[in-house]
Amino acid sequence: MAPLASxxxxxxxxxxxxxxxxxxxxxxxxxxxxxxxxLVVDDGGDPxxxxxxxxxxxxxxxxxxxxxxxxxxxxxxxxxxxxxxxFVDDDVEVCAGWLEALLAAARGCPDHEVxxxxxxxxxxxFVLPMCGRESPPVTAxxxxxxxxxxxxxxxxxxxxRRAALERIGAFDESLHLYGDEEEWQRxxxxxxxxxxxxxxxxxxxxxxxxxxxxxxxxxxxxxRGRNSRRHDVRKGAPPALAAEARTLAGCAWHLVRRRCANxxxxxxxxxxxxxxxxxxxxxxxxxxxxxxxGTVGGRRAALLGLADAALDVRALPARRRLxxxxxxxxxxxxxxxxxDRGLPGGTMPAARAELSRSRHDVELAIASxxxxxxxxxxxxxxxxxxxxxxxxxxLAVDDDxxxxxxxxxxxxxxxxxxxxxxxxxxxxxxxxxxxxxxRRGRAAVRETAFVEIGPVTAFHAETFDRLLPFPPxxxxxxxxxxxxxxxxxxxxxxxxxxxxxxxxxxxPAATTYPREQAIAEARxxxxxxxxxxxxxxxxxxxxxxxx
Numbered sequence: 012m013a014p015l016a017s018x019x020x021x022x023x024x025x026x027x028x029x030x031x032x033x034x035x036x037x038x039x040x041x042x043x044x045x046x047x048x049x050l051v052v053d054d055g056g057d058p059x060x061x062x063x064x065x066x067x068x069x070x071x072x073x074x075x076x077x078x079x080x081x082x083x084x085x086x087x088x089x090x091x092x093x094x095x096x097x098f099v100d101d102d103v104e105v106c107a108g109w110l111e112a113l114l115a116a117a118r119g120c121p122d123h124e125v126x127x128x129x130x131x132x133x134x135x136x137f138v139l140p141m142c143g144r145e146s147p148p149v150t151a152x153x154x155x156x157x158x159x160x161x162x163x164x165x166x167x168x169x170x171x172r173r174a175a176l177e178r179i180g181a182f183d184e185s186l187h188l189y190g191d192e193e194e195w196q197r198x199x200x201x202x203x204x205x206x207x208x209x210x211x212x213x214x215x216x217x218x219x220x221x222x223x224x225x226x227x228x229x230x231x232x233x234x235r236g237r238n239s240r241r242h243d244v245r246k247g248a249p250p251a252l253a254a255e256a257r258t259l260a261g262c263a264w265h266l267v268r269r270r271c272a273n274x275x276x277x278x279x280x281x282x283x284x285x286x287x288x289x290x291x292x293x294x295x296x297x298x299x300x301x302x303x304x305g306t307v308g309g310r311r312a313a314l315l316g317l318a319d320a321a322l323d324v325r326a327l328p329a330r331r332r333l334x335x336x337x338x339x340x341x342x343x344x345x346x347x348x349x350x351d352r353g354l355p356g357g358t359m360p361a362a363r364a365e366l367s368r369s370r371h372d373v374e375l376a377i378a379s380x381x382x383x384x385x386x387x388x389x390x391x392x393x394x395x396x397x398x399x400x401x402x403x404x405x406l407a408v409d410d411d412x413x414x415x416x417x418x419x420x421x422x423x424x425x426x427x428x429x430x431x432x433x434x435x436x437x438x439x440x441x442x443x444x445x446x447x448x449x450r451r452g453r454a455a456v457r458e459t460a461f462v463e464i465g466p467v468t469a470f471h472a473e474t475f476d477r478l479l480p481f482p483p484x485x486x487x488x489x490x491x492x493x494x495x496x497x498x499x500x501x502x503x504x505x506x507x508x509x510x511x512x513x514x515x516x517x518x519p520a521a522t523t524y525p526r527e528q529a530i531a532e533a534r535x536x537x538x539x540x541x542x543x544x545x546x547x548x549x550x551x552x553x554x555x556x557x558x
Contacts, residue, residue: 015045016114016170017093020069021052021083022101024553026059028217029101033067036099039110047110050091052083055458055553056502075502077458077552080166081182081191088176096176098192100167103214104133112211113170116158123205124175125196127164128212129153134228136220139272145265148228148276149216154208161208162200166192168214175204187550188235189242225272229279230453236283255285298544299492299533305445307516315440319512322440322451326510329455329557333510334417336558337370337424343403344372345419348393350386351379351410356517359410366408369419374402385485386465399475409466411517418511422469425456425508428558432471432503433494435462442515448549451512456555458506461495461548464488466515474503482536489533495543 018036022029029051040047051064053073064071072090074082088096095117099105109128116126132147141147152165164170169192179198186194196206221227243249250258259281266274296302307315347366351359359377366373376397378389390407399405404423418436426434437451438444446463462468464487470478477497484490498505 014048014091014093015043016047016095016097016110016117017087017091018047018049018097018099018110019052019084019087019091020050020099020101021054021080021087022057022060023054023077023083024057024060024555025101026057026063027219029060030063030067031104031217032099032101033063033069035105036110037067037069039105043110043114048091048093050087052087052090054078054080054083055504076499076504079184079187079191081186082184084166085181085184088173088181094173095170096173097170098166099169099214100216102217103130103167104217106213106215109212109214112209116207116209116212117170117172120207123160123207124172124199125164125204125206126170126209126212127152127161127206128168128209128214130165130168130214130216133215133217134223135218137218137223139225140270141273142265142269142271144269144271145273145277148232148273148280149218151216154210156210158210159208161206163193163196164206164208167216168212175199178202179204185546188238190245225275228276232276232279233283233286236280236285237287239280240284240287249288252285252288255281255288259285297530297534299489299537299542300530300545301446301548302545303445303447306443307441312441312516319439319441319451322453325453330417330421330510333421333424333455333558337417337420340420340424340427342371343423344374344401345369345404345406345423346374346376346397346399346402347406347408348376348390348397349378349408349410350389350393351377353380354410354517357410358413358517359408362408362410362412362414365414365416366406366419368417371419371423373419385487387481387484387487387490391480391483394480399470399472399479403472405470405472405475405479407465407468407470409515411515412466413514413516414467415511415513418513421511422508425510425558426469426471426506429456429458429506429555430504431456431458431469431506432474433462433498433505434469435507436467437507437509437512439512439514439516442513444515446548448551449507452509452554454509454554454556455558456506456508456510457551458504458553458555459548460499460505460543460550460552461491462505462507464491467513471503474501477501484532484536486529486532488529489537489542492542492544492548493537493540495548496541499543500541 040049049069051069051071053060055077056073061071072086113126130152132149132151150165150167182195262274262278262281376393378393438449444450448459
């Protein structure tokens with residue numbers, strides 16, 4: 012017998028929030044006459060989320076690697092059977108009468124296919140003044156105290172008839188954060204569908220104390236701003252840069268005139284929009300390349316060097332804690348391979364010295380001179396003499412990269428802490444780096460859909476059987492986007508370690524071989540092989556600010 016309704020809760024790495032949400036939902040589901048199934052869809056496979064789901068009597072489905080909110084919603088639809096699908100975010104707490112109000116609206120409004128209720132922002136422990144004239148810094152919705160037709164319901168509190176999804180199609184999994192549920196509802200409106208606002212189906216949209224501080228709220232607003240600008244571009248209606256600048260000035264005036272903290276958050280949101288508008292458009296070219304040269308020089312290099320210094324100072328306490336924690340972690344066997352071409356100013360001797368200082372059991376296999384072979388042909392020759400089997404990690408290191416002090420101990424600790432199977436250190440801002448996603452941020456680790464072929468790439472032993480030996484490529488362009496596709500197939504997490512950035516500034520990429528030849532090799536290699544395209548490779552799937 013099919014359940015009366017299916018409640019679907021997508022989540023990722025927020026077990027504490029999920030616990031509050033499920034406690035409030037499960038209590039109401041048990042009070043309904045008729046079966047209501049409760050499903051948690053974990054977009055990334057957090058063991059703590061599984062424990063929370065089981066404790067509250069919810070079924071549990073997971074994605075091996077993060078695929079996004081709409082993908083989690085689609086997984087929930089496929090795994091449930093209720094005619095009414097109720098979607099809530101993992102950071103809400105539903106209020107009394109929420110579920111009964113949605114079910115009553117679905118029974119009483121047979122011509123409507125989407126139902127959504129009020130979403131009230133709840134910032135726990137937040138003490139700064141808010142004037143109430145502007146929307147809070149988290150998603151909220153208030154259309155009044157009476158039921159009414161609406162243009163949209165927001166995904167934090169939204170019920171959809173299964174028949175509508177079967178008629179309109181699934182949620183678009185290429186969309187992230189902004190426009191995720193809106194795009195589907197636009198398709199619904201185009202097909203004559205209707206949305207109903209249900210005043211009695213209220214939820215609180217929570218930010219617990221650690222996430223309700225000014226810094227955390229500003230970072231979130233900045234990210235939402237960048238995504239909202241991208242969403243406007245997708246719709247073909249981005250405001251002019253001058254209009255964005257006027258909005259930013261208005262945010263500052265709101266802060267001063269109203270003495271309202273919301274001016275800070277609206278300003279951060281608008282600043283994110285402006286930063287996205289100023290971001291250079293990728294150059295045309297093959298989808299397996301970033302579209303950016305990544306070369307840094309001149310005045311820009313000097314300014315980025317100053318920014319690096321500021322970030323180094325900011326990160327110093329966290330790095331000290333990291334290296335202390337790394338000293339207490341289990342020792343690992345690490346094989347390091349690389350080729351020292353003897354370039355003027357080459358950094359391999361310094362890299363060898365730094366890696367040798369590690370507390371891990373490090374085997375250095377460094378060839379002198381590249382000869383007639385390409386990079387990956389040389390690496391395969393080293394692996395033939397120094398097998399990776401029996402090691403916990405394989406590290407491929409170029410001869411033009413500067414490693415920070417304590418690099419290997421901290422890097423392995425963070426890679427294992429976040430269950431990464433392919434990993435790389437972030438580039439310093441002043442580095443030559445073609446992929447923007449690999450430049451350092453303010454996090455400890457970012458989970459990504461891509462790691463590049465150099466200058467430093469780490470492979471966990473779990474990947475050896477599938478990735479080694481390397482394809483016999485000379486330059487290796489395209490290999491990293493293929494790794495991204497393989498990681499998705501096998502459920503391997505990939506990531507960039509921000510807290511230990513490396514300097515890659517000796518010479519830009521493709522200065523020792525013809526660019527056209529590298530592109531041609533990549534085309535041949537990727538022909539018939541899966542790979543992640545430029546847009547997917549640039550995605551950040553999760554941000555971890557501490558360990």
